[in-house]
Amino acid sequence: MSVTSGAAPRRAADGPPERFPGFDVLEQSGHWDAVTSGVVLSRVGMPPDIRFFTPAEQAVATALCDRLLGQPDEDDGTGTRLPLVNLIDARLAEHRTDGWHYHDMPTDAQAWRDTLAALDADAQEQYGTGFATCAHDEQTALIQAVQDLGSDPWHGLPAAHVWSLWTRYACTAFYSHPTAWNEIGFSGPAYPRGYKNIGVDRLEPYEVHDAIPSDDPLRRSR
Amino acid sequence: MSSVRDRNESAWLLPADGARTNHRLRHDMRRFDDTDEVDLVVVGCGAGGSTMIQRLARAGWRVVALDAGPFWDPDTDWVSDEAGSHHLYWTEPRVISGSDPVPLGSNNSGRGVGGSMVHYAGYTPRFHPSDFETYTRDGVGADWPIDYADLKPYYEAIEEELPVAGEEWPWGDPHSYPYRPHPVGGNGEIFLRGAEKLGVTAKVGPVAIVNGRFGNRAHCIYRGFCLQGCKVNAKASPLITHIPDALAHGAEVRANAMVTKIEVDERTGRATGVHYVRDGVSRFQRAAMVAVAGYSIETPRLLLNSACDRFPDGIGNDFDQVGRYLMVQGAPQTAGRFDAEVRMYKAPPPEVSTEAFYETDPSKPYQRGFSIQTVSPLPITWAEHIAAQGHWGSDLREYMSDYVHWSCLGALCEFLAQPDNRVTLSDEKDRHGLPVAHFSYSQCDNDTQLMKAAQSVMEDILHAAGADEVITIDRYAHLVGGARMAADEQHGVVDADCRTFAVPNLYITDGSVLPTQGSANPALTIMSVAARAADRLARGARNGA
Numbered sequence: 001m002s003v004t005s006g007a008a009p010r011r012a013a014d015g016p017p018e019r020f021p022g023f024d025v026l027e028q029s030g031h032w033d034a035v036t037s038g039v040v041l042s043r044v045g046m047p048p049d050i051r052f053f054t055p056a057e058q059a060v061a062t063a064l065c066d067r068l069l070g071q072p073d074e075d076d077g078t079g080t081r082l083p084l085v086n087l088i089d090a091r092l093a094e095h096r097t098d099g100w101h102y103h104d105m106p107t108d109a110q111a112w113r114d115t116l117a118a119l120d121a122d123a124q125e126q127y128g129t130g131f132a133t134c135a136h137d138e139q140t141a142l143i144q145a146v147q148d149l150g151s152d153p154w155h156g157l158p159a160a161h162v163w164s165l166w167t168r169y170a171c172t173a174f175y176s177h178p179t180a181w182n183e184i185g186f187s188g189p190a191y192p193r194g195y196k197n198i199g200v201d202r203l204e205p206y207e208v209h210d211a212i213p214s215d216d217p218l219r220r221s222r
Numbered sequence: 223m224s225s226v227r228d229r230n231e232s233a234w235l236l237p238a239d240g241a242r243t244n245h246r247l248r249h250d251m252r253r254f255d256d257t258d259e260v261d262l263v264v265v266g267c268g269a270g271g272s273t274m275i276q277r278l279a280r281a282g283w284r285v286v287a288l289d290a291g292p293f294w295d296p297d298t299d300w301v302s303d304e305a306g307s308h309h310l311y312w313t314e315p316r317v318i319s320g321s322d323p324v325p326l327g328s329n330n331s332g333r334g335v336g337g338s339m340v341h342y343a344g345y346t347p348r349f350h351p352s353d354f355e356t357y358t359r360d361g362v363g364a365d366w367p368i369d370y371a372d373l374k375p376y377y378e379a380i381e382e383e384l385p386v387a388g389e390e391w392p393w394g395d396p397h398s399y400p401y402r403p404h405p406v407g408g409n410g411e412i413f414l415r416g417a418e419k420l421g422v423t424a425k426v427g428p429v430a431i432v433n434g435r436f437g438n439r440a441h442c443i444y445r446g447f448c449l450q451g452c453k454v455n456a457k458a459s460p461l462i463t464h465i466p467d468a469l470a471h472g473a474e475v476r477a478n479a480m481v482t483k484i485e486v487d488e489r490t491g492r493a494t495g496v497h498y499v500r501d502g503v504s505r506f507q508r509a510a511m512v513a514v515a516g517y518s519i520e521t522p523r524l525l526l527n528s529a530c531d532r533f534p535d536g537i538g539n540d541f542d543q544v545g546r547y548l549m550v551q552g553a554p555q556t557a558g559r560f561d562a563e564v565r566m567y568k569a570p571p572p573e574v575s576t577e578a579f580y581e582t583d584p585s586k587p588y589q590r591g592f593s594i595q596t597v598s599p600l601p602i603t604w605a606e607h608i609a610a611q612g613h614w615g616s617d618l619r620e621y622m623s624d625y626v627h628w629s630c631l632g633a634l635c636e637f638l639a640q641p642d643n644r645v646t647l648s649d650e651k652d653r654h655g656l657p658v659a660h661f662s663y664s665q666c667d668n669d670t671q672l673m674k675a676a677q678s679v680m681e682d683i684l685h686a687a688g689a690d691e692v693i694t695i696d697r698y699a700h701l702v703g704g705a706r707m708a709a710d711e712q713h714g715v716v717d718a719d720c721r722t723f724a725v726p727n728l729y730i731t732d733g734s735v736l737p738t739q740g741s742a743n744p745a746l747t748i749m750s751v752a753a754r755a756a757d758r759l760a761r762g763a764r765n766g767a
């Protein structure tokens with residue numbers, strides 16, 4: 001799986017421009033301790049089978065997570081595509097949740113089921129088809145509508161708490177993956193070697209400088 | 223004071239060969255029977271509980287500590303990875319509410335031997351003298367039944383045992399640290415640069431991370447995973463700073479033992495031991511004295527779940543004090559963007575602090591204050607910052623790809639203790655069939671003002687350091703209180719020695735007993751309060767009579 005597909009430095013649809021050319025955190029895996037390697041490399045191998053979501057829920061969750069993290073569709077064949085739903089499903093199936101829940105929300109597992117059904121219902125109502133079969137821009141509009149509600153209710157749940165549930169799980173799945181680390185220049189596990197060069201602009205021999213350091217997304221958006 | 227090694231040999235009991243656990247010591251650990259009436263059983267083996275058993279085992283007491291979580295081996299149980307460290311947190315069900323509900327889980331309490339200090343950042347500041355009398359000085363919070371001078375010798379002792387590294391400390395009661403400050407990484411460099419430009423004093427430390435060598439503990443390797451458990455044994459947690467010495471002095475640590483109820487004899491009114499579940503089997507450990515140290519949520523929950531005929535509303539709750547005055551610190555984090563590469567994930571997240579805004583400033587509309595420290599979120603936590611700005615989709619990915627350019631500071635705002643911020647029992651049950659904790663939190667006006675003030679100082683520091691953009695996320699940190707120390711039973715649950723007013727041989731020796739929190743990270747104070755309680759017990763009667 002590679003971070004970018006074409007030669008063009010920027011690809012709006014499928015993720016950010018390649019900022020750390022040639023940086024591949026997995027090349028350092030020989031320097032990791034065995035226990036950490038086991039945990040991290042398992043994410044690179046076969047994704048776990050779906051056990052928690054029903055097929056209908058899986059379809060909605062896949063489209064939702066792909067939109068939340070700007071991933072291309074499966075049949076698109078380009079760009080980064082991480083098995084986010086499998087990773088979330090594994091956590092819910094194994095009760096690897098954070099345990100706590102808001103008093104006005106069900107437990108995380110039930111909240112996932114309820115909100116996926118609600119999102120599908122919104123899609124049916126507005127576009128006459130399930131969420132998974134909506135066009136990308138329709139999916140995006142449906143998701144945006146939930147975010148725009150802020151703390152107002154959505155299908156009886158505070159939208160802000162729904163938003164936090166979705167983004168928490170989706171971001172944790174995505175940024176636990178070495179491919180995502182390559183995209184952001186993060187060096188991953190660092191035991192037992194540690195870092196020798198700490199301080200502003202000081203890199204380890206295997207770290208790669210940002211190729212476009214002044215490409216501040218905030219500045220660009222002004 | 224005698225040399226550290228004479229008082230606490232833990233660091234010398236760890237292996238010298240690069241392994242992190244002394245398996246022989248654990249294998250040979252003394253083991254008591256449930257039917258042995260031990261001198262003391264401690265519930266929870268974290269900051270407070272571990273200090274208790276180390277001190278009292280040394281004093282010759284027969285002590286057992288029960289912890290709901292595992293007896294960790296850093297070599298095999300911990301990883302150098304963010305998502306892979308989920309098992310370090312207390313993730314049993316809990317319900318949160320209030321106008322400002324506080325998310326728990328990974329940002330909260332730990333489990334297993336070492337407690338939350340396994341994944342705490344490692345900052346170990348002292349409280350200021352003013353923290354012990356905020357009511358008298360500022361008309362807010364509460365006065366403690368002890369003052370700073372009572373704790374000072376224990377602060378000094380624990381600082382040597384952890385041991386703490388840092389610069390000469392100019393705030394509160396000025397003091398120095400046993401170890402020199404660590405070199406700083408990119409994030410610390412930015413903080414120091416910005417503070418200097420702004421004329422704000424900032425100092426390196428105080429962190430409980432070995433700088434040099436200490437016994438058989440290794441020097442920090444600046445790998446940045448302090449919040450995931452230190453595989454190096456460089457960052458202090460009771461697992462390596464107090465448990466080895468406790469075992470060597472005959473204490474038993476019984477892991478994977480979830481305490482479900484404290485038993486009180488209805489006739490004598492004294493605690494007789496604790497019920498616990500281990501490997502699915504319900505058991506009862508007899509003890510002449512019980513100390514609860516399960517963290518600010520589980521401690522009140524256990525007291526409430528231990529209701530009996532004599533205490534129908536929960537042990538120690540005759541005056542409706544259990545679970546109340548729970549505090550969190552407001553912990554907004556502000557990040558700044560630099561064209562240079564900060565790479566804040568290199569070096570420990572705890573590096574540099576300022577306590578220049580800690581005390582009440584009469585020119586401000588709010589009481590009390592805040593401190594500012596480096597925090598250096600790893601990618602998953604950083605994604606929370608970016609998502610909190612409203613970004614998602616390819617937008618989020620682009621912001622995230624900018625990670626190496628960001629520096630991040632965190633404030634700790636002294637939220638005030640309020641009676642309605644509390645733990646009660648929920649209708650929901652855990653897998654043992656016990657009601658889970660319901661934790662409600664709402665900020666008061668002063669709290670909200672402190673959050674804003676802290677954010678603006680952090681923005682100023684980052685701008686002064688050259689940041690072109692800043693973003694802020696509001697968070698909370700460090701729960702304390704919930705079974706507070708007070709002068710009498712109408713205002714709290716325990717006395718100045720951590721003994722419950724209600725049951726003469728029941729103690730609470732964790733963060734729950736703190737009546738105020740200052741804007742300091744609490745672990746050092748929790749350990750010092752427990753060390754003082756243990757010291758008073760060791761000098762006095764064994765049965766707490």
Ligand SMILES: Cc1cc2nc3c(=O)[nH]c(=O)nc-3n(C[C@H](O)[C@H](O)[C@H](O)COP(=O)(O)OP(=O)(O)OC[C@H]3O[C@@H](n4cnc5c(N)ncnc54)[C@H](O)[C@@H]3O)c2cc1C
Nearest residue numbers: 266268269270290337338343344345481516732733743745
């Ligand atoms: C991300 C993070 C960063 C932090 N950073 C810092 C920092 O830099 N500096 C600082 O000073 N503090 C920090 N803290 C806070 C600090 O770790 C805690 O305040 C402190 O450890 C609390 O001590 P305690 O004794 O009250 O409880 P803990 O240390 O949490 O110990 C409680 C123990 O009791 C056990 N237990 C609970 N209930 C039961 C039961 N029923 N039966 C048996 N066992 C039970 C638990 O398994 C646990 O091991 C941080 C916390 C977090 C979450």
Ligand code: SF4
Nearest residue numbers: 442443445446448452
């Ligand atoms: S940075 Fe240092 S103290 Fe922190 S986890 Fe790594 S080695 Fe341990």
